[in-house]
Every structure is written in C-alpha cells, then in structure tokens.
Amino acid sequence: MAGMMILNNGPLPDMKPEIDIAAHLRSDINRLKGEFYDLEHGRVDYESMRSSDAYRQYAECSRLLREYGLSRLDSREERLAFWVNLYNTLVIHGIIELKIQESVKEVSGFFRKIGYVIGGMTFTPDDIEHGILRGNRRQFHGLFRPFSQGDPRLRHIIDPSDPRIHFTLVCGSSSCPPINFYTPERIERQLDTAAAGFINGPEVEIVPENHILKLSPIFKWYRTDFGGSRGIVETLIRYLDQGAAREFLAAHGTAAKIAWKYYDWRLNH
Template structure:
C-alpha cells in the first residue's frame, strides 16, 4: 500500500511540477517553537476577521479582491502562517482543539490559495480540481501539508482521496501522528472548498466544536435535501455520494438524514418510507466570489 502512495505522489508531482513542492508560507522561520494553543487562537481570530471583512452573512460568498489588499489578510500571510513552520500539531492538547484547528486552517488555506493562485472562475479548472487541492499547502512542523493532506489524511483518518486509490499517508509518514481518529463525519459540512455548492464557512472553537459541527450538519441538510414522494426520490448534495463510505453507505446516509432534518414533512416521509432512491445533484464548482 505504501508503494501505491509513493507512486501516486510521484505522478502528481510530475503533473503539478514546481507546485507539488511549493508552499504558501515560505516566510522567515520563527526562532523558537510556537505555542499550539496560542497559534490556534490566532488562527481563529484571523478567520473571524476574514468573515467580518469579506464574507456575506451566510458565509457562502467571499470578496477575494477586497481581502487581497486588506491589512488583516496581509498580517495573516506575513506574520501568522510562517509560525506553522515551527509548530508541532501533536502538541494540541485534545481532540476538540485539534478538530477546530484543522477545520479553521483548511478553510483559511483555501482562501489564501484562491488569492495566491489568482483563481478567477473555479478551483476545478485544472486537472478536475486535483491541481488546486494538492498545490495549496503550508509547511507545518517541517512537513508539507496540502488541502488533500488536511482533509483526507488528518480529518478523515487517512482514508484517502475518494477518487484516488490508497491512503493519503504512507506507513512511516510523520504526518500520521496528526491524524484524528476516529473521524467525525460532520466535518464534511464544515469544510469549504471555495465553490458555490460547498457548505458555508464557519469559525470553529474547541469549547463549542460539538455543537458547532451539529449545527453545520443540520443547517446544510435542511437547506440541501428535497424529497419527491411520487418518485420515491431523495435529492441531495453530491458530497454524500463522494463520501458515502464515510456516512455508512446508502443506509447510513438515510439514517443521518432522519436524524438531521427538522421535524417536517421530509423527515416524516423518511421515517415511514421503507426505502428511497438517492439522487445526487451536480456539484457547482463555480468560485464562491462575492
């Protein structure tokens, strides 16, 4: 399995060229190791500032051009992200802190990469999106960590990309020490990939992470799911298709919907229906530009 991972990385490296090795936080390295709790708090403040400065109230649209030259974003790029180079994620004290940190970092890195790479229309324009999610990366604790690494390696407990065989991290990879296991399936409603069909951008804290993830899941499901009783169809986001194994397959998806939907006619239909056909909507990869 490790050979498969190394082969995959080699192929991706050839396809992406220099982007496969570059990082977006290659500033001066801090002289001393960074305190994990302090860095997590700074990251949370930064994402809060991004929301206040350049996002709509729902967290679905981002004014990237406005953010590009704002002092808060420039401070994030110049002062905060270089600290990641001397940061050991294993020093984060507990699961709640780790979850909040990695979700906030993923969403911040997406915004940073859209601006740095000059994305204008969609993050999926190159290699069906594989280029963006592999090229967008920070140097963390001496290890290159891309969006793919954060999502599929750390937050999904090394289950690997749904379209690429093999785990995200090979045996012996030091980043395996950062894996959050067991994974929390609700992260799929918290990660925003700069596309119109993505869940909204939130700001997560260790103290409230469980309630925030529950709210993110319930809000997304409520806004997304429709039922066609005549056809016996459940229409829902393509996210459920891509990560169906995370959700426990079709039966697990239906069970999640029964729990997450508000007490309305959709939930009533699901509770009494013996089965329904899952119909996944096309994903709108258009840039969530505000």
C-alpha cells in the same frame, strides 16, 4: 508533488517566542471572517480580502506554522477546530495567491497544488481532508491512502473521524457548505449546526411523492464515511427539520431512490 506552491514561505514575523500560534491564527482567521465572510449566504469577498491588512497579517502569521509543534493540540476538539479552520483558510489563501477568477478547476490538481509547512511537515488541502480529518482514508476515486506507513503525519490523524466535517469544509465553490469559523469550546455544537444547515438547505431535496432523495454529491463521494446508504438516511433524519420529508424518510428512506444533484464548482464569491 512537483510544482507545489508552499503558501507560508517567507520571513518569519517578529513575534514573541512564547506566543500561542494556534490562538493567534484563530484571532486572524476570525478577523477575516468578520470583514470578508458572508455567513448568511456562504460567500467570500476574495477581491477585497486580497489587498487588506487583515489578509496580509494572516499570511504573515501563517509562516509561524513552520515551527509549530502539532503535539500542542491536546484535545480532539482543539484538533478538529484547528484543522477545519486551517483547511478553509488554506483554500482561500490559494484562491487569492493563484488569482483564481471563476473556479478552482482553473488550476489542475488545485487541492494538491498548494500547501503549508506545519512543524516541518507539508500539508495540502487533500492531506488535511483525507489524511488528517478523515483518518487517513483514500479519496473516492483514489487507490491509496494519503499517508503511507512510516509517514510522520500519521501521528496527527483524527481517528475515528467525524462525518460532520463534510458540512464544514469549504472548497471555494458554490455547492460547498457555507463558510464558518470553528472554536474548540463550541465545536460539537457547531458541527451539529453545520450539518443541520446543509441538510435543510438547497443541496438536499426530499421528494416523497416520487420516492426520490436528491442529494449533494458530497454524500456519494463520502458514502463510506456516513455508513453507506442507510447511514446517509439516518444522518438526514437526525438533522432534517420536522415535517413531511422527515416523516417520509423515517418510514421509507432506505427504499427511496437517490438522485445526485449537480455540483456547482463556480467560485463562492
């Protein structure tokens, strides 16, 4: 894409060649989480992060990805944690470097405009989300799959995909799921926790008396990932807390009307 900004260009940091890059990145991302992520409210302190030593160290370490062999990610759990964390920090990296003030909508095509080179291949946030994590599925408004036949990135897609990733990917906006940090050892439990947190939060509202489900547009955009309307209802039932809303869904969910909530693209700061 013309005008793409590769965020991990620059001189490679002086580190031992045998360093585990994925583990080192996890450590740097975890440090950013500890200093600048408000996990309770799902916010990021971009302004303080911009001038911090932790951010500088992460940005330098991200350059090592240019020489990282993705085949070193052995398990599905390692790959899920790696790509989810990388998506979230790539978006944060882009927000800071492009000096976004109020919304990622300030930059046309933001999720295709920024990228990392990883093992000689370029990945944008769209490539990571739709190509890798969604198993090379087209966007809801798109005509084509992200990776065409013969694309070397196809070797790294996660298939079958897991719809719970939609509760982990943070697009830098207020209606996104809250940001977190994921580890291979706990990724399954963390995906369940992320799903439960989102579904029991303000982006899902069940109104039994009116037979209406007021849902985040995330469920509309990725309807096929969840298995259609029935799959959406089953996901809600699985993760909703016990109570009247869950009982209503179990009895009448597939017959209820779905209304889509407003998606707030204002920056999550």
